């Protein structure tokens with residue numbers, strides 16, 4: 235007799251091709267609307283599923299895991315970041331967690347570069363003038379931004395995405411610097427022509443652009459706190475396509491308002507989609523709705539990764555993208 239199909243509950247709508255493939259393979263429960271589940275709905279889903287497929291908008295904390303049913307065996311996250319999942323508690327309760335690394339790398343690095351260009355070249359200001367029908371023609375001193383070529387880029391977190399940003403930045407003529415928990419192997423560092431800074435304080439104080447590309451973990455929470463933000467040159471720009479919690483958003487907002495920081499490009503925020511309203515008022519800030527990995531190709535590949543993780547688990551093996559507590 236074939237083994238019963240796994241019951242898989244999706245907390246959000248996924249691209250259609252992903253949902254269709256999942257329906258062929260598993261006993262899938264799709265979400266009807268595209269609103270995130272409430273906590274009650276999440277708790278109920280975790281009681282009836284063998285596998286839960288959440289994403290960044292779902293907080294899978296110890297409290298919810300304590301309410302999970304006996305049958306919940308795998309949380310197959312749709313996304314690379316797993317800071318919304320209490321992986322250690324899950325593991326203690328015998329629930330595995332997997333994610334979708336790798337497939338978000340290039341798209342997120344593209345978005346990082348787009349933000350660097352948007353802020354330094356004042357693209358949103360130009361767009362606003364055009365959309366308002368207020369352009370009065372070319373002028374020698376209008377919309378002067380800064381040239382990215384020759385600027386020093388400090389990458390905070392030189393993992394897969396940080397290195398993909400480095401490749402792009404060099405193609406734009408930027409000088410690449412980085413800070414990482416561990417220094418890269420010499421041949422990788424040479425490949426990126428990157429300068430390593432052991433001291434984050436020193437790197438922050440010398441860069442023209444800082445790009446946040448490290449995951450959010452207890453040790454990176456507010457890594458760019460009020461004290462470090464004060465070290466930035468007043469001409470410096472910060473971009474963040476990783477997680478908002480790495481920057482103290484209120485301190486950043488104060489610094490931008492006071493002219494102590496020249497600009498920011500933010501795709502992620504400290505409190506999900508609750509954004510410090512003052513950020514929206516600033517002309518030197520480009521805000522995006524967490525769309526770093528949002529390409530059709532990327533979102534389908536993320537779904538394919540989720541499917542491979544579930545299928546491998548269903549076949550009795552360790553999911554290839556198993557998240558090990560404490561390793562991210």
Ligand SMILES: O=CC(=O)O
Pocket residue numbers: 290312313314315316338527
């Ligand atoms: O933010 C997106 C992800 O974690 O994949």
